[in-house]
Amino acid sequence: HAGKPVRVSIAVNGQRIRLYMDQAKLFDLPRAFEPANLRSNFHFRAAELLPAPQDGFYIANLRIAETGLDARSQLLKNGRFSTTGIYFNANSAEIKAESAGVLQEIAAILNDNPTLGITIIGHTDSDGEEAHNLQLSKARAANVKTVLCERYGVAPDRLKTDGAGEQAPVADNGTPAGKAENRRVEFVKR
Template sequence: MIRPLLLMVLALPAQAQDLTLPAQARSTFTETRALASHRVATGPFRDSLPSVTAEGAVTRQVWQVPIPQGTLDLLAPLRDQLEADGWAIIFSCATRACGGFDFRFEIDVTPAPEMFVDLSDFRYLAARKSDAWTTLLVSRSGDLGYIQTTLVDPEAEVETTVKSASAPVPPPARQPQGDLAEALRATGRAVLADLVFETGSTDLSADSYPSLAALAEFLTANPETTIALVGHTDAEGGAEGNMAISRRRAQSARTLLIERYGIAANRVETHGVGFFAPITRNDTPEGRETNRRVEAVITSTE
């Protein structure tokens, strides 16, 4: 049983109950729109995402909180409160059962740094009460948890406002190469920090990459594990071009992992998300360099 010692109230409009969060919760983003739409997932992603589009007054809030044990510790008390207030849980899932990577990039998520979603550890819930919908998304980054709540209420009368925290806590810094295996074991993901790309480039030309060697060693020691290599870009250029570049970055890393380090091809899939998942701001050269990256994400240990 989860028994937080200190609590705070998260006030939501009209249809929703006042949700109780740990007292250490810190708001990173609040948005209220008098009339908008929100895509609500009603099932896991397989070849497509089952969903409905809810319309009405939309209120979204993002909170950052020291994580107690896991993402279920964040979600369960909120789910229980919704059910006690008469909300019907329509759909709930965790990570792979949701559809993993594909699910995450089909749903509506507040961009980083206000909200972080670890592709190896997130949970989602959709609930309905009369004509109103509520969705919850929880995840973590290091020892911090993130909670996104979205309420769509056709009957609410609200004014449009947007408020972002002035200085959200940054994500953990890229780990040293020697810590790659430790990061994978602890969080299910790790940045391949020595795979450096110039803006628009997908080339990997160095003779050796310690991060790929460490990843290969980890995979060899854990033969049941499969991974996804996920490519990212900075925010220079258009969305479509950056999606293509990010996919090619991941594919370049996969080719080296298979051909140079002997990892079986069926254990490594690739994805590209363009500039949609930054880990820092894109308005400085240093930030753009940090965002141009490839990450390894554990997709299965069975």
Template sequence: MIRTLSKLRHAALALAVTAGAMFPQMATAETGEDHPEVARFPGAVIKDYDFREYEEAQLILSTPKDGKDGVVADKLLPVEGRVTYIHYETPRTTSALQVFRNYQSSLKRSGFKELFVCERPCGGRNLSAYRSLMKSRDLYLNGSKDAQYIAAQRGNTYVSMWVDEMGEPNVFLFVVEKQALDENRMGVTGASPMAKALNDAGKVDVYGFRFDTGKAVLRSESKATLGELATVLNDNPSLKIEIIGHTDNVGDETANQTLSEARAQAVAAALGEQHGIDAGRLAVSGQGASQPLADNKNEAGRAKNRRVEIVALSSPPPAANNTRTTTTQAKPAAQTPTPTPANQGENTRSPVDDANAIINAANKLKGLFGH
């Protein structure tokens, strides 16, 4: 009978592991997931989770103590960027010291440098008293028994972590990825048609820049259009643009390419000379006759193809129907490199993450049948 029960237990465990492999979504019922740069203590379970794309945080770098107006610390390190908060509950069979020492060792092996370590008992107060020091908003911090704290850094990644005892060891982990604020989330502001087009589509074809045939000198009737573009740039001080010249197909291909570049340069120069726009915000290029919008067989089509295109380089991505392609590399104005948009929203979850999730599921199910 005992052997039969043992076989049933092993069969059930094998089935649980197989099910976890077949159905990864069963691997966890937790809210949130581990931060990729800080490993989870074996058997720990996520109880609370919070992530902010940009928020302030503060690392404690000296032992917290009571002050006149609450808890204080002599040394604090403010950091802003992506902030991930994870509250873990670890198995009852472990101790707060065991968990803390393992995290301390794991961080060192991962290349983190310790900035400050506060051994137990650290501070002597309930962890909730340290919220203001850590700028942790209303995130859950609790417990005081055997409290230990570590602050560590690797490059632009900062770790701030408490471990204490509340029936079982609890871990309160903050990971801050220091970075500058993206100030362009609100898009291009302004009521002019040019501003609205840049905000909605990320680009606009402009026909108000006037040139003599075969020339790259702005005529006086271009003043209003130039002023409108300058207003857009002044209203959006973080906006950078690319100015792209286009011609019809009349004449030599090489000459048209050179002319389109020169006209774009003329617009950039006028923005700087007449409106004080920093050249570092202006990239210029020419496409010649390579990107026509209409048939060049008639004057109406050729007139539509002769244009200056303005493209927002630091604004919301263009609408889905924007199919503009650049056949030659943009030439920057005043030797300023053409900004390259950053990669967006890449999935950073790896096969190792999936495997860990399956193992966690198997461990949980194994607990149902004993060890």
């Protein structure tokens, strides 16, 4: 990959760690970390590059995000998973690049469980007209389905979509933080 940007996503949840390069999952280690050991840093090195780059390598756009509950456990055991980690351009169904990690995780769950079918439900905050928000939430759910199918190879017949607009808030739409929580995508097992 010398000279070519590579997107790396690392997901840590409890003892489990998953590592993706571009779209491909390289590692999924369920017991990578001992519970008693505190991990507080990551180290990156380019040991496999031959010849080694003279000026090293560069890391850009590094983001560290705290995750909540494990999507796999929530979806398979509880039948639903809700995330605010799929981002859209304002007033649009276009998915932002920083959503790749969550989308990869959902795709991995679906690809590892070939009989699992889900309904994708989009939600919005209360800004704008109610009818527009309902259509926007449906378009966002449909775009999530499109990405899961076209980019990650999930069979389209396993996914249904719907939208709830602003009708099912989980937080106060009167605050910016509450609006951010309400802009979410739910995955419900069928």
